[in-house]
Amino acid sequence: MLEEMVRPDVVVGGYRIEKKLGAGGFGKVFLAWRDGSPCALKFIHLESVGEWGWRELFIMLRHEFPNVVKLLSHFKWPEEKPEYLVLVMEYVPGVTLYQWARDKNPCARELVEKLLPLARALKAIHAKEVKHRDLKGDNVLVREADGAPVLVDFGAGTMPGAPRVTGALAPANLRYRSPEAVAFFLRENRKRGERYDYSVKDELYALGVILYVLVTDVYPFNGPDDELMAEIRAGKPKPPHVRNSRVPPALSNLCLRLLAKAQARVPDAEALCEALEELLEEAKADPHRWEMVLCYGWTADGRTTDDAPELVGHDSQAWLRRWIRQKPKRGRPPAPPVVAPAPREPPAPPVVAPASPEPPAPPTVAPAPAEPPTASTVPPLRTRVRRAAPVLMAVVGLAVVVGLGLAHVLGKFQPPPSTPNPGQSVLTSPVPAEFSPDGPTLWATHVHEVAPPWKPSEADAGAALSKADTPAPVTTVTLSSGTTHMKKKAPGSQAERAKKGNGSTGANVLLAVAAAANMACPGAQIRKEPAPQACPAGAVETMTRQLGLRLGERHGAGMPGEKQGSSEPVPVKAGPISVELAGDWDVGTDAMGRGGRTALPNGTHLTGQLCIGEKRVYGRITQAVTPTGDTFTVCMELIGQFDDERGLEIKSDGGAIKVHPRVEVKTVDRFE
Template sequence: MRPPPAILSPGVQVLGYTVERQLGQGGFGTVYLARNAGQPFALKLLHLPRVGERAEREVSILLKLRHPNVVGLQGYGLWPPGEPRFAVIVMEYVDGRRLDVWADEENPTARQVAHGVLDVARALATTHAAGVLHRDVKEANVMVRASDGLAKLLDFGIGDYTGARGLTADILPPGTPEYRAPEAWRYFRQHARVPGARYVAGTPDDLWALGIVLYWLLTGRKPFDGASDTEFIEAVITQTPSPPCEVNERVPRALSDVCLRLLEKTPEARTPSALAVVAELEEVLRGADAAWDVPLCDAFGEDTATTESEQDSFEKWRNRPRHRPRRGMRAPLEASPLPAGATTTPETTVKPRRSLRAWAVVMTILALITVGVLLLRQEVAPTDKSPQSERAAVPSGPEATAAAVALPATLQEVAATVTTQTPETPFLPLSSKPVRKVRSVMTRAAGAAACTALMACPGSQVRPPPPPEPCPVGAVKAMTDRGIEMGDKYIAAFDFTGARIMSVSEGPAQFLLAEDVGDLPGGTAVSGRLIVRDRVYGRLTWATTKQGDSFPVCLEVYEEGGSRGRGMLREPGDDSPSSARVFTTVRVKAVREFE
């Protein structure tokens, strides 16, 4: 079961932002259009019991990135106050369409596609230079701005960076299988039964995924397919895709070659960096001629509506990969002339009868299209219980409050990606392949091997303190600017209802400052995560004042009145490795890095 997303009504206030409408929904939360001081923002609400550290990781990543082609971070906090159920990430609002929707509706030219992919390559170049991997590059995670066609990379929820802790215990990191590189699948095959084996993704994985995106934009179909998961993986590892310029003669050869270099089977042969992709695309665009300004796919017209014979339509559908797909706005169907004696009502229109055989063909095709659309709307769930091992998702946490009503969990596992809604489902070319789950026998074997390894482990062990990690970018400067002295300790508490012992779990947490700290008034919320070991460690990375001002911080949690150093003493009554009983009052220390 998936966790309940937040369902907010227009006018609801969230951390000082006024909600206007929902923009999209994914497996971990919901995105809303909201305004603050008249300016639009995108509010991403993530269900805390489900996301764990993912929200903080996404914020940490976005703090490292400042680029026109990367969606910008505006703020972060926990909501509702007092009993937070959601992490709230405030991002710049991109008024536009997802890349796949844009391509299907606009029927872009080779020049437009090259510029769009160039924008994404620039975003990846900045991302990789900051030591960050996106790990989920795909059309659904790129927005094309309506005002100028600028493409922006978004959703770093399963991204990774140097020094970050692993999010899952699976052999492959979170991601969408259809975009995984051959080296990832090769590693999976070779280590599926090796306990503790972990594939470490690198920049070549992001570049491969960019190649998959470019191939689809140019041809309207994905470069690899298979009747089963095993066949699909085998195709990715061994088959050389047909050059885009041969699949679609409107694709310039120079752009086709850029795409194929991104889809080389080994990282060594692949385009070496996102910066090199930028240079290649800029070079081919300088030599572009008038052929680059022809729409890549056929447009819909009057001749594509209902003029083909029943047999011709079926044969063209069955052999669709041989034909260039159609994109763009579909021409409206004109009303059929009424036969003699036919009448109309406000509800229905009587149309000429068709043969039963023709009706059966139409219904079959419509059913297949519906199934395809439904499959395309599902995305792989990069959750802590990964689809690689087909382990069932645990039930979600408590229902949302009245301000955030729980929605019934009716869908299968879906992605961490929060997808953008469109008024209507866009037309999807029949040659586009559905996103596959890739849950094979090898996958289940890997899960079984991991379970075997876990059961073979000895009993309760003392878990070491968490390893050092850097502060969020800009945290030290933000604290210094507000008069917070490095090394000073300040009193804070989980809440102000009175000192007591309470239960806490590993994951996101929030404290309230019990005193004025520099320029910060008492009551300022500082949020981050708890790490349960022999003691409970707290690393706080974001502050939000009562006035809504928010900024990064670097505060280490210490026991109130204790002398044992970092972390809170575990009180008797809970020996769980992921939860503990602690005292509600603590001290927080301003640091330059987490020890």
């Protein structure tokens, strides 16, 4: 296991490891030092995904582009029995483009200034017939030193002469695929072995999705995979300036041109550069519109983008839920104000007896100032919604007075009494003037912590800790929610069953990716029980406080290779493992299973490591990735159905190690 070998202060190929930076579908990246200079080491497993690593090396060795991360060196490791291809890359300290937008809350002009160097980089890349093929916000870093955008991760890239890799489509996030790519995938008469001819226009479409997210804070299309592909093919996104009235119409029109059908799309990166330069000139002529931040900041009563929910028929309860679930704010939340204690009334002068006077009262000590909020102290979305309920009821009551006619339904709501904290986001104004039934679609999933409508609104556990790095060296597999393969759903298939219970979008087919990695796990099977190990840092707190799960609680899951309606054992090997949650994991229900909320939705992928013992197979789960891409650090063990013993019983079959296809995961506070 890579994390056990590549630890802090370990020297790999002459580079001293400092810490893990991240992981994706094709490798894990560590910060390392050599001769006083930092660099990023990308470890790519040769047996399972090595062909993609050689492809990335082939591209990076031959070219050096502006605003693209640089390749410094490469080697195979360990030297005696190489298992990994290691790419030594330039270290780019900074944050992803999406994180920059969340922290900065930029105006329209700043977005154009950030995209123009990226467009120029694509122009240089395409001039050499190179294509990135996995362009998304998480693959663009904003460099800390100068704020320049830097394109990273050419693992899915291609160019003439690059090693060929099988597959009809290159790995990518479904939300960023163009209408023509989706149409190719869904074509019934597609020949076996036929590959999609990815073009420059596909790259520009992906850049259009990035721009749409940056200006509206939502993806242009979203929903369960089949609905998402249908919407992408139709190609009719709601204009950005309609979703967010702060978006200048000219910028909105350029975004729509990038998302148009192929024949109407911006033709190439050079034309895009010219269009962005024209927008900067327009920004000089109309600074008021172009200098306004695109989202509201963290104020006590400020709304975010002008994206109020529309009335949905006569279902006022659904209307209220969507009004409460406002879009998250951008910018850094301020520290809570330090409120000095109210002055105390001076005590009455004491009556002093001549013989034994009373001792003086002790001085009053002011309380220590409050600590700034941390990820663990910021209340999750559901808590903020609950606290804001009384004020929201007043708002809806005002709407009733002016003619909405919802009083007979709203009178049924009984929100729990609570008082909002200072600085807490509360709706204090009536419906904005631009509110109309032609507002955002019901399934417009926000990039941050707003729950999609196919998951119950009360199921959203918030995103304060989502996608947080695990500070301790933990045996875990981090599967990129942005790297997915599309899979057609056959009637009655596992994917079809999942569709009924959840929307598998940004993280769809994570199970297939993890299963492939598991089947290709190198090395001999380890036939001994694993040693005790502590849970990942923060895992227990995340499970109990954020998700609301109890220690010792268990829930059903399916192993990779499970066949519908069959109990046939499935083969397993030591190494990475990903199991899929079967059904919603609800918490707070009564004895009849009523009420409560969903902590982890159906189709959540639970990833970790599998170890083969003498008589049982042991699985340690350290990460949960929901169908919408939210990631939680957890601590769970695999156990058999109706079995309290740790691990899964081995069902040998001619030397192959197999287990029952249906298992359970159990929350623990330590791996025994």
